[in-house]
Structures are given as structure tokens and as C-alpha cells.
Amino acid sequence: MTYRLGVLDGDGIGPEIVPAAVRVLDAGLAAAGAEPVEWVPLPVGAAAIETHGSALPDLTVETLDKLDGWLLGPHDSASYPAEHRARLNPSGFLRKHFDLFANIRPARAFEGTPALVPGLDLVVVRENTEGFYADRSTYRGTGEFMPTKDVAIAMGIFTRPAIERIARQACELALRRSRHLTIVHKANVLRTTTGFFLEICREVAADYPQLEVDDFHIDAMTVHLVRHGADFDVLVTENMFGDILSDLTGELAGSLGIAPSINASYDRAMAQAAHGSAPDIAGRGLANPTAMIASGAMLLDWLGSRDAADRVEQALRTTVARGTRTADLGGTAGTTAFTDAVVATIGEPT
Numbered sequence: 001m002t003y004r005l006g007v008l009d010g011d012g013i014g015p016e017i018v019p020a021a022v023r024v025l026d027a028g029l030a031a032a033g034a035e036p037v038e039w040v041p042l043p044v045g046a047a048a049i050e051t052h053g054s055a056l057p058d059l060t061v062e063t064l065d066k067l068d069g070w071l072l073g074p075h076d077s078a079s080y081p082a083e084h085r086a087r088l089n090p091s092g093f094l095r096k097h098f099d100l101f102a103n104i105r106p107a108r109a110f111e112g113t114p115a116l117v118p119g120l121d122l123v124v125v126r127e128n129t130e131g132f133y134a135d136r137s138t139y140r141g142t143g144e145f146m147p148t149k150d151v152a153i154a155m156g157i158f159t160r161p162a163i164e165r166i167a168r169q170a171c172e173l174a175l176r177r178s179r180h181l182t183i184v185h186k187a188n189v190l191r192t193t194t195g196f197f198l199e200i201c202r203e204v205a206a207d208y209p210q211l212e213v214d215d216f217h218i219d220a221m222t223v224h225l226v227r228h229g230a231d232f233d234v235l236v237t238e239n240m241f242g243d244i245l246s247d248l249t250g251e252l253a254g255s256l257g258i259a260p261s262i263n264a265s266y267d268r269a270m271a272q273a274a275h276g277s278a279p280d281i282a283g284r285g286l287a288n289p290t291a292m293i294a295s296g297a298m299l300l301d302w303l304g305s306r307d308a309a310d311r312v313e314q315a316l317r318t319t320v321a322r323g324t325r326t327a328d329l330g331g332t333a334g335t336t337a338f339t340d341a342v343v344a345t346i347g348e349p350t
């Protein structure tokens, strides 16, 4: 069957790295002998404000509803006019609207790059719909509010169904990897909320006796990751802890420029680099497209094209190991030269 996938370039370096990802994914699918994907370009971000009066036009959301998944470039919502900034940003909206509850963020050190923790190879599985990110955990309105001008309140929300489904995703992923699951929480202080998260993750993990399961407080976890991050495999945690932890693990692996992610529900997934729109280097052909390409490969894997996904991931690693690197990894290759090298590597006989 032919998958139909959306292409949403986004802002900043998005129009450079998203087309690079499409090129490489096409090459990976062809090399694997898989059906080509039908790409569906859709407006988003600052360009969509110009053309459609909204950073996320209805047309985009309605079309995404009919697709199997999509590539979302980074957005620079801080640069939007004030009335557009007041809304939930495009990626937050899409995660909430399509109930993309699992944010899966691998961090792996590439051979030949300056990783702070050599040998790091783990995945942060972040619950994406509730927890301490109060701006997206309510049906209407927001869980963050000011009852008076001197008081600000944020609600943390933890529900059994949301914790059960993210815990199960993490267990399934750990089964495919090194079978080591780590639950990250703060149950010594936030006993009722993150203690509940820990308890339910433990309950779900009991269905997976093949896994080695441990747990750590979020603060201790940051120390363990810096000191011996290579000992970890799959980390499952709530929304805000996962956001912070995955920036740390991305950087420990060498650069945010190689940190991919997908946001998935049971029936669709959104590939999204873990980094932002990098306005400081946008339009100069310098951006590292690796994170966006690898996010696309995760999407292909999630759709069942594992062979194509593996070829793309392997080609990225080989290209970097041979010395073709963008500036963030200490090299001199621009976005296009790096992408050309990855496509050429995929085309090499195996």
C-alpha cells in the first residue's frame, strides 16, 4: 500500500531540513524496494500566516486527519504577531488535537562525533498529553491561570489510562531493544501525582517479566545520565520531566542537531526533530538535517517500513563516521552537501 504523508516545512531552518528529509527517505524506500510514499505539502508557520491568516490553517488540520502521518519542521512561534502567539503553538495543537500521546525521543552517540557520553544509546518515552504541562491537559481552557494579579497556579494532571498506555509503549519498545526499562519520577516529594505514575508503570511492567525494571527520581536521574548514561536503555516519564530530560540526553549524545523524535497515537504519527527553528543560522545552508531525517526514519519504522528506516539511520551514521559533518559537529559540510552524501551512501551496494 502507498502511504500518504504530510510535509510541513515550518520556520527558520525548516525549509532546508524538511526537503532534505524527504529526499533521503525517498532514497531509503527505493533502496529497500518499498512502495514510494506520496508526499502532501501543507502550509504551517509564519508562511501560513502570510497566505492563510493562521500558523496552522484549518485546511492543514483537516488534510492531516486523512493522512497516515507527517513530517513537521520546527516553528518559531515567538516571532509570530501577538494575536497568533497567544494560541497553542502548531506542534502543541497537533499533539493535543490528534491525541499523539507518546513522544519517543532517542539519543544515540554517533561514532566520530564529540559525544559527552560516548556509547550513549537510549530512548526517552515521554507522556505527551498531561502531567505538569498544564497548558495542554484540559479539554477547554488551560490548567495554568492567575486567580489574582499576584497569584499564579499550574495544575499537574495524572490519569490511569494515560499512564497505562505510555507505560505499555515503553515496555514494548524495551522488548525490541536491550530489555531495560527505567521509570523516572519524583515520588519522594510529589507522592500523589508522580507516585501514582510510578505505581502504574510498575503494574504495567509486571506484564513484561522479560524486562529489567528500575526507577529513579528525576534529579538523581540527571546525575546518572551524565556519569554513566551508556548504562540506560528506555526511560519512561511524564510530560515536563521528559521534555527536560530529552534535551539533556540529546546534548549528551553530541548535538541537538542529531536528536530525532516522533509523536504517536495508535493510528498516526508526527515526525519532528527535537531541536528548534535555529533562527541564528536559518537560510544559510548550514543546518544539520540529521535530526529531521532520522525523525522521518522513525516514522517509516512506525508505519512498518523497518528496512527503509534502518537503511536511512545506518547511512546517517556511516556518512558522519566517514567525516562528512555539518558545522555543529565540527565539520564543514553544508545541508545540501551532507544530504547528497547520505543519499549516495544509501545507494551503495550492501
Ligand code: ATP
Residues within 6 Å of the ligand: 013, 074, 075, 076, 256, 257, 274, 275, 276, 277, 278, 279, 280, 281, 286, 287, 288, 289, 290, 291, 328
Ligand atoms: P526552541 O525554543 O524552538 O526549542 P531554541 O532557540 O531554544 O528553540 P534551537 O532553535 O534548537 O533552540 O537552537 C539552539 C541552538 O542550536 C542554536 O544555536 C541553533 O543554531 C543550534 N541548532 C539547533 N538545531 C540545529 C541544527 N539542526 N543544525 C545546526 N545547529 C542547530
